[in-house]
Amino acid sequence: MVGSVIVVPEEANRLLLDCPVLVLNRLWQPIHTCSVKRAIRLVCLGHAQIVQTDGDAQYQTHDLISWAEHSSGHLAGELIRTVRHAFRAPRIIVLALYDRIPRKEVKFTRQNVFLRDDFMCQYCGQKFAERELNLDHVVPRDKGGKTTWDNIVTSCIRCNTRKANKLAYEVGMNLLRKPKAPRWRPIFGKRPELSEDESWAQFLQPDRERVKVSG
Secondary structure (H helix, E strand, C coil): CHHHCCECCCHHHHHHHCCEEEEECCCCCEEEEEEHHHHHHHHHCCCEEEECCCCCCCCCEECHHHHHHHHCCCCHHHEEEECCCEEECCCEEEECCCCCCCCCCCCCCHHHHHHHCCCECCCCCCECCHHHEEEEECCCHHHCCCCCHHHEEEEEHHHHHHHCCCCHHHHCCCCCCCCCCCCCCCCCCCCCCCCCCHHHHHHHCCCCCCCCCCC
C-alpha cells in the first residue's frame, strides 16, 4: 500500500526532505508551502498529487507510484529513497479537496519588515546583514507615529542614529520609498536561502494561457 511507505532516514534524504514545496488548492491556486516530507505524506494519504514540472507532460499529476516511475533514470543523488520506492523530490503538489484561498495578511514582525525592504536601509540604500539593521519610525513615536507597516522602515544603525527622533527632512535625509504592508505570497517569510523554485513562477505569476490542468 502506498500509504504505508516509510521514508528511510539517510542523510541525503534529510536534506531533500527539508526543501520547500509549493502547495496548490484544488483549483490550482497557490496557498502556502510545506516541506518535501509533509508533501510526500499528503500524497501517501491520498490528499494530494504531485505536479510534474518538466517534460512533454508538464503539469500532469502523479500519485507516488507513477511519480516513482517518472523519476526513473535520474541521478541517484537526486532521489529520495523509501522502503519501496526511489523518486525525485516534488516541487509542487495540488490538493485533492481543498479549494479555498486563505485570507492572509503578512504578520508584522521585525524579520518581515527586513524581508519587505530586502534587507536594505531605506535611507542610504545599502544592504546589510540583519545584525547591522534596525527598525525606524518614519514619523517618530513622540510625534504621534505608530508602529505599523506604513510607518516602519528598515534602517542601518548609522542612519537610525543620525535620524534619531526627528523627521527625515529635518536632518537632510530622504526616504527611498513610502512603506506599506507587503502583499501576502505563499513564500513570504521563508528564509532567504530557501528561494522559490523556478517551476513555481507559473503559479505565483501565472500566464493563464499556458497552465492546463491535467485529468
